[in-house]
Amino acid sequence: xxxxxxxxxxxxxxxxxxxxxxxxxxxxxxxxxxxxxxxxxxxxxxxxxxxxxxxxxxxxxxxxxxxxxxxxxxxxxxxxxxxxxxxxxxxxxxxxxxxxxxxxxxxxxxxxxxxxxxxxxxxxxxxxxxxxxxxxxxxxxxxxxxxxxxxxxxxxxxxxxxxxxxxxxxxxxxxxxxxxxxxxxxxxxxxxxxxxxxxxxxxxxxxxxxxxxxxxxxxxxxxxxxxxxxxxxxxxxxxxxxxxxxxxxxxxxxxxxxxxxxxxxxxxxxxxxxxxxxxxxxxxxxxxxxxxxxxxxxxxxxxxxxxxxxxxxxxxxxxxxxxxxxxxxxxxxxxxxxxxxxxxxxxxxxxxxxxxxxxxxxxxxxxxxxxxxxxxxxxxxxxxxxxxxxxxxxxxxxxxxxxxxxxxxxxxxxxxxxxxxxxxxxxxxx
Amino acid sequence: xxxxxxxxxxxxxxxxxxxxxxxxxxxxxxxxxxxxxxxxxxxxxxxxxxxxxxxxxxxxxxxxxxxxxxxxxxxxxxxxxxxxxxxxxxxxxxxxxxxxxxxxxxxxxxxxxxxxxxxxxxxxxxxxxxxxxxxxxxxxxxxxxxxxxxxxxxxxxxxxxxxxxxxxxxxxxxxxxxxxxxxxxxxxxxxxxxxxxxxxxxxxxxxxxxxxxxxxxxxxxxxxxxxxxxxxxxxxxxxxxxxxxxxxxxxxxxxxxxxxxxxxxxxxxxxxxxxxxxxxxxxxxxxxxxxxxxxxxxxxxxxxxxxxxxxxxxxxxxxxxxxxxxxxxxxxxxxxxxxxxxxxxxxxxxxxxxxxxxxxxxxxxxxxxxxxxxxxxxxxxxxxxxxxxxxxxxxxxxxxxxxxxxxxxxxxxxxxxxxxxxxxxxxxxx
Numbered sequence: 001x002x003x004x005x006x007x008x009x010x011x012x013x014x015x016x017x018x019x020x021x022x023x024x025x026x027x028x029x030x031x032x033x034x035x036x037x038x039x040x041x042x043x044x045x046x047x048x049x050x051x052x053x054x055x056x057x058x059x060x061x062x063x064x065x066x067x068x069x070x071x072x073x074x075x076x077x078x079x080x081x082x083x084x085x086x087x088x089x090x091x092x093x094x095x096x097x098x099x100x101x102x103x104x105x106x107x108x109x110x111x112x113x114x115x116x117x118x119x120x121x122x123x124x125x126x127x128x129x130x131x132x133x134x135x136x137x138x139x140x141x142x143x144x145x146x147x148x149x150x151x152x153x154x155x156x157x158x159x160x161x162x163x164x165x166x167x168x169x170x171x172x173x174x175x176x177x178x179x180x181x182x183x184x185x186x187x188x189x190x191x192x193x194x195x196x197x198x199x200x201x202x203x204x205x206x207x208x209x210x211x212x213x214x215x216x217x218x219x220x221x222x223x224x225x226x227x228x229x230x231x232x233x234x235x236x237x238x239x240x241x242x243x244x245x246x247x248x249x250x251x252x253x254x255x256x257x258x259x260x261x262x263x264x265x266x267x268x269x270x271x272x273x274x275x276x277x278x279x280x281x282x283x284x285x286x287x288x289x290x291x292x293x294x295x296x297x298x299x300x301x302x303x304x305x306x307x308x309x310x311x312x313x314x315x316x317x318x319x320x321x322x323x324x325x326x327x328x329x330x331x332x333x334x335x336x337x338x339x340x341x342x343x344x345x346x347x348x349x350x351x352x353x354x355x356x357x358x359x360x361x362x363x364x365x366x367x368x369x370x371x372x373x374x375x376x377x378x379x380x381x382x383x384x385x386x387x388x389x390x391x392x393x394x395x396x397x398x399x400x401x402x403x404x405x406x407x408x409x410x411x412x413x414x415x416x417x418x419x420x421x422x423x424x425x426x427x428x429x430x
Numbered sequence: 431x432x433x434x435x436x437x438x439x440x441x442x443x444x445x446x447x448x449x450x451x452x453x454x455x456x457x458x459x460x461x462x463x464x465x466x467x468x469x470x471x472x473x474x475x476x477x478x479x480x481x482x483x484x485x486x487x488x489x490x491x492x493x494x495x496x497x498x499x500x501x502x503x504x505x506x507x508x509x510x511x512x513x514x515x516x517x518x519x520x521x522x523x524x525x526x527x528x529x530x531x532x533x534x535x536x537x538x539x540x541x542x543x544x545x546x547x548x549x550x551x552x553x554x555x556x557x558x559x560x561x562x563x564x565x566x567x568x569x570x571x572x573x574x575x576x577x578x579x580x581x582x583x584x585x586x587x588x589x590x591x592x593x594x595x596x597x598x599x600x601x602x603x604x605x606x607x608x609x610x611x612x613x614x615x616x617x618x619x620x621x622x623x624x625x626x627x628x629x630x631x632x633x634x635x636x637x638x639x640x641x642x643x644x645x646x647x648x649x650x651x652x653x654x655x656x657x658x659x660x661x662x663x664x665x666x667x668x669x670x671x672x673x674x675x676x677x678x679x680x681x682x683x684x685x686x687x688x689x690x691x692x693x694x695x696x697x698x699x700x701x702x703x704x705x706x707x708x709x710x711x712x713x714x715x716x717x718x719x720x721x722x723x724x725x726x727x728x729x730x731x732x733x734x735x736x737x738x739x740x741x742x743x744x745x746x747x748x749x750x751x752x753x754x755x756x757x758x759x760x761x762x763x764x765x766x767x768x769x770x771x772x773x774x775x776x777x778x779x780x781x782x783x784x785x786x787x788x789x790x791x792x793x794x795x796x797x798x799x800x801x802x803x804x805x806x807x808x809x810x811x812x813x814x815x816x817x818x819x820x821x822x823x824x825x826x827x828x829x830x831x832x833x834x835x836x837x838x839x840x841x842x843x844x845x846x847x848x849x850x851x852x853x854x855x856x857x858x859x860x
Contacts, residue, residue, distance in 0.1 A: 022580050022722050032647065032764035033579045035756075131577070137723035139577025146753070147561070147569025149463045150452050150743030217462065275708060275729060292452050293567035293740040296730035299705060306722035313580030323576070323753040326465075334462035 004037035005320045006073055010065035010091050011080035012045035012052050015105045015132070018305030019078060019312045020054040030313065034320035038313070044068050069094035076101045076319055078312060084108035096120045096128060103315040105132035105308055111206035111222040114213070118327035128327050129315035134207045135160060137307025138300040139314065140286040144214050145329045151290025153215040155255045157430065160207040160265075162282035162302040163191045163198035164230050164250040168267075169280040172238045172247070178231060190282055200229035201250065201265045208252030212263045213328050215288065216256045218338045220328070221263075225252075226343040228266035237353055237423050240383070240394055241269050244351070247277040248425065260339030262346065269351050269427040275299075276430065287430070346402040346426075349378065352395040353423040354412065358387050362417040366393070369415075373408040375400040390419050396427070434467035435750045436503055440495035440521050441510035442475035442482050445535045445562070448735030449508060449742045450484040460743065464750035468743070474498050499524035506531045506749055508742060514538035526550045526558060533745040535562035535738055541636035541652040544643070548757035558757050559745035564637045565590060567737025568730040569744065570716040574644050575759045581720025583645040585685045587860065590637040590695075592712035592732040593621045593628035594660050594680040598697075599710040602668045602677070608661060620712060630659035631680065631695045638682030642693045643758050645718065646686045648768045650758070651693075655682075656773040658696035667783055667853050670813070670824055671699050674781070677707040678855060690769030692776065699781050699857040705729075706860065717860070776832040776856075779808065782825040783853040784842065788817050792847040796823070799845075803838040805830040820849050826857070 007023070009016050023030065023038055031037040042060035044067070062068050065087045068077060077095040079102060081088040088109055095102045096117065104110065110117070110130050121128040131141045135158065144156070159165050163185060170181040182199065185191035197203045205225040213220035230250050241248050246269035254263045270277045275297045279285040284302030289295050301307040318324075328335055356362045363380070370377065376398045383392040397405075405424070413421055437453070439446050453460065453468055461467040472490035474497070492498050495517045498507060507525040509532060511518040518539055525532045526547065534540065540547070540560050551558040561571045565588065574586070589595050593615060600611040612629065615621035627633045635655040643650035660680050671678045676699035684693045700707045705727045709715040714732030719725050731737040748754075758765055786792045793810070800807065806828045813822040827835075835854070843851055 018722075026580060026582055026721070029582060029647065029760075030580060032760040033575075035761065137578075137720075138726060139573050142572060142577045143569050143728075146748065147572045147744055148567075148740065149747045150456060150460060150740045152456055152459060217459065275705070278705060278708060290567075290740065291456070292448075292736035294731045294737060296568060296728070298573075298726070298728055300726035301724045307724060310578065310580045310720065310723040314577055317579045318576065321755065323755065325751065325753065330459075330462040331465065 002036040004039040005034070005316065006039060006041040006075045007078055007316065008042040008068040008071055008074035009040055009078045009080060010044040010068050011082065012043060013080065014305045015308045015312070016045070016080035017052040017054050018309030019080065021305065022309040022313045024054065030317065034317040036320055038316050038320060042068055042071050042074050065091045066094050069098050069100060074100070076103060076316060079104040079106060082106055082108070084112040089113060092117060093120065096124055096126060099124045099126055101127040101319050103129045103312055103319070105130070105312055107133040107203065107206040107210060111209040111220060114210065114220040114327065119332050121327055122332050127319050127324050129318060131315050132308045132311035134210050135284040135286055136300070136302040136304065137310045138284060138286060138298045138302070139311070140298055141214060143296070143298055144211065144288055145325055148288055148290050148293055148296065149329065151293050153256065153288055153290050155253065155289045156211045156215045156286065157276065158208065158211065158252045158286040159249055159276060159279050159284050160204040160252045160302070161198055161250060162284055163195065164204070165280065165284070166190045166282045167199070168230060168233065168248055168250065171233070171235055172242070175235055177235050178233060199231055201227040204250060204252045204265045208254055208263055208265055211252070211286070212254035212261060215254060216261055216338060217328065217330055217335055218261065219335050221340065224263060224340040226264040226266070230267055232423070233267050234423065236392065237425060240353060244396065245272050246270060246427070247272055249276065251428065253428065256338070257341070260341045262341040264343060264346070267425050269425050270430060274430050344403050347399055349399050349427040350397045350405055351425045351427055354393045354418055355390045355420040356393050357417040357419065358385060358389055358391045359417065363393065365415055365417065366412055369408050369411045370397070373404040375404055375408055432466040434469040435464065435746065436469060436471040436505045437508055437746065438472040438498040438501055438504035439470055439508045439510060440474040440498050441512065442473060443510065444735045445738045445742070446475070446510035447482040447484050448739030449510065451735065452739040452743045454484065460747065464747040466750055468746050468750060472498055472501050472504050495521045496524050499528050499530060504530070506533060506746060509534040509536060512536055512538070514542040519543060522547060523550065526554055526556060529554045529556055531557040531749050533559045533742055533749070535560070535742055537563040537633065537636040537640060541639040541650060544640065544650040544757065549762050551757055552762050557749055557754050559748060561745050562738045562741035564640050565714040565716055566730070566732040566734065567740045568714060568716060568728045568732070569741070570728055571644060573726070573728055574641065574718055575755055578718055578720050578723055578726065579759065581723050583686065583718055583720050585683065585719045586641045586645045586716065587706065588638065588641065588682045588716040589679055589706060589709050589714050590634040590682045590732070591628055591680060592714055593625065594634070595710065595714070596620045596712050597629070598660060598663065598668070598678055598680065601665055602672070605665055607665050608663060629661055631657040634680060634682045634695045638684055638693055638695055641682070641716070642684035642691060645684060646691055646768060647758065647760055647765055648691065649765050651770065654693060654770040656694040656696070660697055662853070663697050664853060666822065667855060670783060674826065675702050676700060676857065677702055679706065681858065683858065686768070687771070690771045692771040694773060694776070697855050699855050700860060704860050774833050777829055779829050779857040780827045780835055781855045781857055784823045784848055785820045785850045786823050787847040787849065788815060788819055788821045789847065793823065795845055795847065796842055799838050799841045800827070803834040805834055805838055
């Protein structure tokens with residue numbers, strides 16, 4: 001029997017403790033599948049005394065995570081600290097530089113410094129694995145990087161943030177407004193005290209940048225992702241979307257077309273018949289479209305100790321078995337820097353919802369502006385009638401350009417009869 | 431640059447030609463992802479002159495597929511002949527015995543002889559890969575064997591046969607009966623001239639046997655799968671299922687419980703809200719439930735040249751990269767023979783639909799039989815009224831045992847007022 005693979009874990013929050021629990025509870029089947037036992041031998045965390053539901057007795061303890069990288073009794077470093085800078089980055093760099101394999105759950109780090117870290121890992125010939133960084137327990141990275149590797153992918157779409165999906169689902173099912181649904185998510189532990197990373201779309205953008213790099217074989221480019229969050233989505237728009245046969249989801253969409261790659265995270269109207277429309281609550285989904293395989297949909301839990309621990313340990317089993325894949329799916333020299341298509345070049349159909357004074361001529365003014373910008377309408381619905389008071393008017397456009405839409409919206413918002421800033425949601429045909 | 435990985439393909443039907451097309455059309459990205467080019471150098475098929483849409487010019491040709499295994503210029507054998515015996519089996523055995531890696535799309539072979547072939551592959555230390563054998567383009571085997579390897583799986587459920595799913599979808603959407611929907615599927619090329627392997631459930635059972643072995647780490651046991659096909663499903667039952675909030679799907683369900691492993695393929699009523707209920711047409715789906723990851727759903731195309739070719743080439747890329755996983759997820763010695771739970775020990779709720787003479791006392795007779803066998807009802811609906819003529823009566827039971835249900839059905843079928851053999855479909859809560 002080979003000796004156990006010795007693991008050093010840095011960070012014992014939800015993810016780190018989850019990894020320890022998985023390794024402990026499923027030790028028998030993990031060693032059968034890995035071909036050898038996988039044993040935690042050293043840890044690093046801030047507080048030695050905190051109860052994490054897992055025992056750290058008998059493990060070597062480091063106050064400084066970077067010191068883990070130098071422990072000669074550790075075969076693989078598991079980084080569960082989080083954050084794109086500071087100790088997480090320092091540890092991963094030190095471990096790779098020391099020729100030590102690394103497994104990380106850190107999407108911010110991989111989205112921001114993934115290109116340089118991959119170059120370092122390749123140069124030292126060591127694995128840098130990060131299945132847990134995207135879509136939690138769903139083996140999305142393995143599916144795209146290995147399972148669909150024979151395909152030229154044209155698009156990858158995902159529900160990549162469980163907090164936002166939980167909030168949008170709860171708004172729809174219970175008719176709640178954003179603030180109320182957020183507060184509930186915070187009470188239930190699905191949203192953090194400071195929810196900005198989630199609800200403003202940054203977390204989803206980190207994951208989308210990673211997926212786009214894997215799918216299209218280009219260096220990861222987080223800065224190129226267009227990002228909008230869900231704070232502006234209202235209960236009214238969710239109800240109206242239902243009436244129109246859509247669901248509102250925060251999607252990350254990466255597309256590779258003739259002019260280059262576009263990556264964007266924003267609320268979308270998705271046809272109710274598409275599989276992704278039914279992915280509710282804290283579940284995540286990733287949809288990949290390949291030239292030979294067609295559409296593949298993966299769905300599962302995107303966060304939490306269990307799913308994330310499952311993904312980290314899958315990476316450890318790969319390493320124990322000697323299964324090694326280049327960080328971005330191909331050697332650094334084989335990655336192609338592809339042009340980024342900016343959001344201003346986007347085009348598609350749009351949903352607009354205006355609150356207007358119910359009086360003659362208002363619709364003519366609004367549609368006149370759209371006509372001036374070359375935007376044609378697929379449908380227009382006025383909800384209810386209350387002369388001289390505010391009513392909602394919903395306009396669905398045919399495909400039009402983002403720039404034309406922005407210019408038209410500016411003029412529409414300035415009309416006297418338009419009482420609130422227009423609500424605008426892009427419609428995705430998928 | 432490493433020299434190309436040389437491939438010998440046996441069988442140039444849909445799958446073999448699909449593999450050649452994928453390798454040709456995506457040669458650039460495949461070599462980047464594989465770290466070396468993958469080139470077909472030899473083929474074997476029955477007819478040298480047939481036009482397959484791919485050129486075989488310049489390739490070494492073998493009339494006898496087994497001779498491929500002895501070609502010293504071939505690194506990997508791709509078996510696309512099909513069938514559990516004959517030349518497919520002979521070729522795979524010869525190739526493994528010669529220490530040559532094998533990729534196969536052959537579910538019948540893997541379900542029937544997979545244990546012996548795995549032993550041979552392990553003894554010779556060569557890969558035997560078969561991603562294309564289950565669920566076509568969906569990387570289901572990779573997901574279960576590697577992606578979810580940290581989990582103890584409790585259940586794997588799948589829509590594993592696209593022909594049956596297409597027929598059931600068409601029956602529901604167009605109100606057709608089985609025979610008519612089958613004829614249409616045959617016209618469209620979704621069903622074979624002899625549809626028995628598909629519609630009688632054997633093909634799904636092959637795939638389920640493979641999934642169960644992977645999921646639960648026990649030797650593959652095709653003979654233990656309980657199999658029923660879809661010939662008995664009627665348009666009426668599909669409509670009634672809709673009314674009750676269910677969809678009828680041919681599912682393969684493998685479960686590992688305290689008493690052992692049960693594996694069964696049969697038509698099921700699935701709650702309309704479950705993701706699998708919306709997997710329609712030729713699409714397949716696999717749902718895995720693990721102790722840490724929770725529920726993971728994978729969906730995509732289960733057959734056809736493109737999806738199957740995609741899966742075979744993914745296996746080739748794994749082999750080119752040196753990524754090697756034991757055939758059944760762990761070494762032969764680590765597999766546990768687990769008891770099989772027979773179908774007679776199954777229990778669950780049932781849907782019964784009877785055609786009875788509409789006269790007083792009939793329902794009392796039927797429910798009396800159920801009571802005698804300890805079966806309690808959740809609901810009963812009589813559809814329409816037409817005194818002294820035939821009407822449909824639908825009964826939904828609470829959970830009860832298969833043996834009790836069989837005994838009750840025998841007595842119900844024998845009642846004078848019951849005009850046809852009862853339609854019985856098991857309800858799966860999933």
